[in-house]
Amino acid sequence: MTSGYRDVADALRDAIEAGEYAPGATLPKQDVIAAAHGVNIHTVRKAVGVLEAEGLVTPIRRRGTVVRSRPPMRRLGVERYAKHKWKSGVVAFAADREASGVAWKPGDQTQSVRTVPADDATAAALGIKPGSEVYERARLVTDAGQPTHSLTSYYRPEDVADTPIVDPTPGPVPGGGGFGALTRKGLEPDRITETIHSRMPTPDEIDTLALPAGEPVMILERCTYTADGRCVEFARGVHAASRFAWTYSFTIPD
Known part of the structure; x- marks a missing residue:
């Protein structure tokens, strides 16, 4: 289990880079991520914010947090x-x-x-x-x-x-x-x-x-x-x- 938003961000980033969440895929809901890592929703939001700032994910209304396509x-x-x-x-x-x-x-x-x-x-x-x-x-x-x-x-x-x-x-x-x-x-x-x-x-x-x-x-x-x-x-x-x-x-x- 992790305890900080950076740990959660690291885990999600690793999963994205490993292909667990492909481009265009939606990350699990924040309450699911929170339960999986033993943290609260606020911590998950900060973690997702880190990934968004890195350009890895984009929040899309009514859909959730989507992994960005990176086809340079x-x-x-x-x-x-x-x-x-x-x-x-x-x-x-x-x-x-x-x-x-x-x-x-x-x-x-x-x-x-x-x-x-x-x-x-x-x-x-x-x-x-x-x-x-x-x-x-x-x-x-x-x-x-x-x-x-x-x-x-x-x-x-x-x-x-x-x-x-x-x-x-x-x-x-x-x-x-x-x-x-x-x-x-x-x-x-x-x-x-x-x-x-x-x-x-x-x-x-x-x-x-x-x-x-x-x-x-x-x-x-x-x-x-x-x-x-x-x-x-x-x-x-x-x-x-x-x-x-x-x-x-x-x-x-x-």
């Missing part, structure tokens, strides 16, 4: 940007899906385009003055109807004004996505810098990504450069943490 999709590192992929029409999020054995369709990505004033980070990345007009291309990507991440890219107007990048039609930009369109404009991407960190989501991000309580998000900032060092895209991505395993393969530098 592979988010490739340098491989997702391989030139042969987007030059043959395969966009980055589709490369991730194919590497994960997950089907995809163009409608899995929404798209909205507008002009906005550049914030400080965007201006610094693109080498322009804060407040300068830039194109903002915002996408929400879903898998089987469930949001996985959002990605918002910013461009100088002179780089994209006459390209398919500013077409708000849902789905990836035809012909290899935004990188393909930039290449056809004579601005072929050659180097990328990505910065990644995690944090708790904002209320808007919780709504947009349909996040359960306690799930953090992974924030990606990407600068894409041409061979001569011109930054042609600054992008911010917000990823549901439980939806991705981040995979990087690279040659070790000398």
